[in-house]
Amino acid sequence: MIRFVLRFLGLLALALGFIFLVYDGTKSIADQTVYISSVESTWSNIHQSSLTSLQPEVERRAGAWAWEGLVKPYFLDQPVSLVLAVIGAILILLGRKKKPLIGYARD
DSSP: OHHHHHHHHHHHHHHHHHHHHHHHHHHHHHHTSOOOOBHHHHHHHHOHHHHHHHHHHHHHHHOHHHIIIIIIIIIITSBHHHHHHHHHHHHHHHTOOOOOOSSOOOO
């Protein structure tokens, strides 16, 4: 059951990543400039207060270096389509079915 949920959430994240990729592509074609939406801008558009409350929480739990050195450059400044695709791929890999053992008995 947990594997099914992981695969479902992974597929959902991949689909959302593809949707954001198409959104960025159509916006780039319409504006005739390259447009890539970051996780920070998308999160800010969806729910601003949770994004602003994340920074003090990360700094309190892990230190100020974690926000400026890890979260901001490696998560919030990345394209949202890429982040969702990576999260989706990881969830699908975690939820994959076990390969059957050929020639060995399972005890």
